[in-house]
Structure formats: structure tokens, C-alpha cells
Amino acid sequence: MRPKTRILLNLARTRLHRLRSRLSLRNRLVVSHVMVLLVALGAMSASKELMEGPGRHHFDPDVVVKAGLGLGVLAAVLAAVVVSRFLLRPLDTVRAATHQLARGHYDDILDVPGEPGLAALVRDVNSLAAALADTERRRARLVSEIAHEMRTPIAILRGQIEGMADGIFVPDDAMFASLTDDLDRLRRLADDLSSLSRVEEGAFTLHRAPTDVTELARATAERLRPQFDDARVSLDVTAPGPVTVDCDPDRITQVLVNLLGNALSACDPHGRVSLSAHADGDPSPGAVVRVTDDGIGIDAGDLDRIFARFERIEYPGRPAPAGGSGIGLTIARGVARAHGGDITAESPGPGKGATFTLRIPREPA
Template sequence: MVLSHVMVLLLALAAMAAISALIEVWLGLDDIEGDVVLQIGLLFGLAAAFPASVALSRFLLRPLDRVRAATRRLAEGHYDDILELPSEPGLAALVEDVNTLAAALADTQRRRARLISEVAHEMRTPITLLRGQIEGVADGIFIPDEAMFASLADDLHRLQRLAGDLSSLSRSEEAAFDLHRKPTDVATLARATAERLRPQYDDQTVALAVDAGTPVVAFCDPDRVTQVLVNLLGNALAACDSHGHVALSVHTEPSPGHHVIVRVMDDGTGIAEHDLERIFHRFERLEHPGRPAAAGGSGIGLTIARGIARAHGGDITAESAGLGKGATFTLRLPQEPAPEGGMSQDPADSIDPPAPERR
């Protein structure tokens, strides 16, 4: 832009100088008429500068016009346009950002389409079963006994859990947490949650070790933290084969800030390095060759868990040495009171053990 201004200025000065020299030579004007020569030269200089500035402006604005056209197409839902990078560094950075935005929106669109498919699939099975069972009872095919009502209750529970997960996901992405914080011994929560899930570990012959003997107090919402622990322990169980091992530990970390650290370590399937962040995206469920995918998971448990942690002013991170080498999930919660904000407790939001979906 600066160079274009300089070029127009130089062109105007050159035109003024050339016209002034020609007038003096052709007409033989003396010094007294120099003002007239200067005025005429100025007019010719302006006349030369105007078309030059228009041409340069169009040249400079052409990449911006392409960017504007691309953003309009993005607004219309066309995310497959990739702009060529111009030679000018500033414009190239802008075009690169627009291309990045288009790729992100395209990925969001794919996730939204998969969301509809996943929700429809999750709801179709229990609704079909409920309809068939109710129609069977109405036609006298099925006997309305205790087993029938238990089956109906299970299908209703699946629908309720899915509705609760979707409600929690919506609030998480809107950062609409309204947590009921109070001083809570996280070590006690961890032990209680581990004992709650221990029968599932025993059924799959997976060892669960708990290192949470020392009281560790944090200012948090105990129900929501329990929800996070259930998700992490459920995922660790799903990742392990028979005779696997899972370790749950709780301790404090004085530096860089006073935090409660909860770690869930397993020796299961592990996570590839490029998936360590992707697993926290909604509706992401990792698949491993030769290993059946976990059934019933909605793929949003870790998304909700991280949202809860961040609403407390903490976070959840994942580490893994690679596929087949286990994984470690770390929950950090500040011990000091954090600013209020977030998700209110909704009756539909369940903290029942979810079907794991990490792997």
C-alpha cells in the first residue's frame, strides 16, 4: 500500500516536471510566468496520478475481492473453496486465515451431520423396542409382568441418558455452567466413585487401585466432579482387556498454583499422539483395528467432562506413549474459590455411569 502511494506521487511529480519543461521550451516563457507553468504542470500531474491510482487500487483490491467473495460463499454454506495465496505477505496471511476458517467450518458441518445421524441412531433402537413391547402388551402377545416393565424401564433410561448428555453438551458449549460449589474432599469423592464402579471392574477382571487416602479439599461442585470421575474411570475400564490395571490417584500440586490433581492411568489400548486432543471433541469415538467399539456411548462424555473442569477454572488433559501403551488422564481443580459461572444442575443431567466412548 505504501509503495503504491509512493508510485502515484512519483508519477505525478514526473508528469509535472515533464509538462513544465515542455511548456518553457515550446513557448519560451520567462521566469515571471513560472507560476502559470507550475499550475499547468500541477493539473497535468493530477491528471496522470488519477488513472494511475485507480489502476493500482484495482490491482491491490483484486485479492480482497476474492476474499470477500469467499466469505460470502462461506456464509451461504459453501466450505470447499480454497483461495490461492497472493504474493503480498499481509494479504497472504489474511487469505490463509480465511482458508483455515473454511476448513474449520467444513469440519463443524461434518460433525453436525454426524450428530443428527448419531442421535437418530441412539434414539431409534429404544423407541422401536418400546413401541414393539407396548403394542405387544396391548395386543395380548406379551404378558405385562415384572420382566416386561424392567425392559421398558431400561429403554426409557437410555433415552433419558441421551437427553441428559445432549443437554449437558449444549450447556457445556455455551459455557453456561452454574456450579453449586462448596468445600469438598475430592479424595473421598474418588474413593466413593471407585467403589461404585468396582463391580463393573470385577466383572471384567480389571484391577482398580486407588491412592486417595489423604484428604484433599477443593472448592467445587461434588456432583459434577463425580460425573467427571465416572466418565474417566468408565473410559479406562473400556480401554483395558481382561486382567488389565487402572490406577486412580488424588494429590495436591502447590506449583504453579494450588490445584487438586486427579489422575486415572490405565494400561489399555492407548491413544495415538494426533488423537490426544481430538478425543475431547464432541462425537469423537476412536476405533482400534481388531477391537469392537464400545456400545451405547454417545461420544460426548469427555467433551462434557472437560467443560465441567474448565468451568471450575481447571482442565482435563490426556497423555499416552502411543497405541497399546495405555493412557493417563489428568483432572486439575483449583483449591481456591473460582469465579461463579456455568451450568445449572438440570434434572435431565444424569451422573449414572455412562457407556464409555473414548476408544
């Protein structure tokens, strides 16, 4: 092939690619139909000229007409096949990508074409692949985290049972009480994991009823007050009411118990925790409950990370509580958001305490 001819072919390909990128899928379909029609008309016109030309007396008119129609149909079919391949090539690429997604291959990223309609489709497929890949990574991480969380109490139970079997430990009331505590920890972990699964899937049911949040906060605080007294941490409650919202009282109690328990764990002896509940009309009418402590505080970079599952923030000289599963705040935020509200955390910094704010709308969205 001559260099000039090669240059002309490359120029034609470039212009064809630019034209294809500028045409939408709808315009491509219109152009394809027009091309097929023009090819058919051209074939029929050629047959007509053959019939009316100088050598027309050598051909039977019926035969020429039939031949022209057949040639037109054949040319139209061939043109339709070529044009359909031109149109469906990017769609075939997207279809192959979806098949790869169905097989679990989430790392294949499609190149975004220039055509706007197909580009939007390809971007959606790429976003779907990224979301599925993230879900798969979270699932694998969750399985690993669950195995890690269950390994410690199971190892302790096994060591205690083997110790009693070997005569190292005496099977007395204290030993059985220790075994019971470890079994209770496993049961609590199983219950927390079940609640976490329902929260993340949005599968749990809320039994809503008109509830005075201030009375619920006071009752929860009084129920937990003996634990604060044992730890020599003062608990102040400010809950002028009533503030009635449509919520699940058992679930909200679960959230308050978690927030108060975390505040108690964060405080040293002679520390202080305050609980307040009041109505709030910004940004929507509802109830606001705040739990504030003067304990270890939270670093600014950890204010959102503490709501992630199995995240237990540790500071030098102050490890996280050994009995916690690290998913209490995850469950609490999930319950709050299921009500249409949320939980946020604020802290001036490590050693300066923290404030957790629960917001519940007055009525479900």
C-alpha cells in the same frame, strides 16, 4: 505485433509482476501517491511550457493556467483510478472469497500472493475456510450420530408397544419395567447430548468452591461400591488427604463416576480397580486422581480416539457396553479442561488394563 515487441512487452510484464510482489501494500500506496503527483506536475509543466513557448502570444495566460490545472487534475484522476485498480485487485479477490464463505462455500482456496501483508491475510482467510469446513463436517456427522444413537431405543420401544397392541406381549409389570428402562436410556442419552453440547460450546457454568478432592474421591467410590460388589470386582481406594482445590464438586463427581464406571465395565469378574488421589506440584500445584484397572486394556492407536464423541472401542469377543452412549469420556475431558486441567489415558496394550489420570489445578487460571 513484431516478435521483438512481443518479447519486450512480456519482459516488462514479468518485471512489473516481480516489482509488485516485492512491494508491500504500504509501499504500493506511497508509490501510487507519488505517481499521481508526478502526473499532475507533468501536466502543469507541459501547460507552462506551452504558455512560455514561441506561440505564447496567441494564448491568454489565465486560460492557459486554468487549462493546465484542469489537465493536471484530469490526469491525476485517471492515474488514481488506474493505480487504485492495481492496488485493490487482490483485496477484491479476498472480499469475493469472504462472500463465498458467507454463502457456505468453504472449499474455495485462494492463491497466496507474493506481497507479505496480503499473503498473511489470504492465509488467514484460507485457514478460516478450512476451520468452517471442518465445523460443518462435524456438525453434519454429529446429527447423523445422534440419529443413529436414538434410532435403536426408539425402535425397541415401538416394537414393544406394537407387540402389546397386537397381543404378542403381555402388558405385565416386567413389560412396563422394560419400557421404563428404554425410556430411561433415552432420557440419559438426551442428558448426555445436552451436556456434550454445553461442553463443546463452553456454555456450561462451573459452581466453584474449595473442595477436598480426596474426600470427594472416597465418597464417590463408596457410593459405587455396591455395583463393584455385584460384578465381583474389587475396588481399592488410596486417598490420603486433604487436597483442597477450587472446583465444581458436582462436575468432578460426574467425571469420577464416568471413570470408575468405565473401569468396572472393562474388568472381568474377580478383576481389580484402584482409585488414588493425591496432591501434585508438577507442572502446577493441584490434585491428581488416577483410576487403574486390570481389564481389557486399550490399543496404543486408540488412546486419544476414545475421547472422541460416540467412539466405543470394541475388541473381538468383548463388545462395548450396550448401555453406553459413547460420549462420557468426551464430557469428562471437557469438564476437566473447563477447570484448567485435563484427562489422559495410558495402557500397556489390549488385555493389560488401563490408567486414566485426572488433573485439576489448585486455582482457576
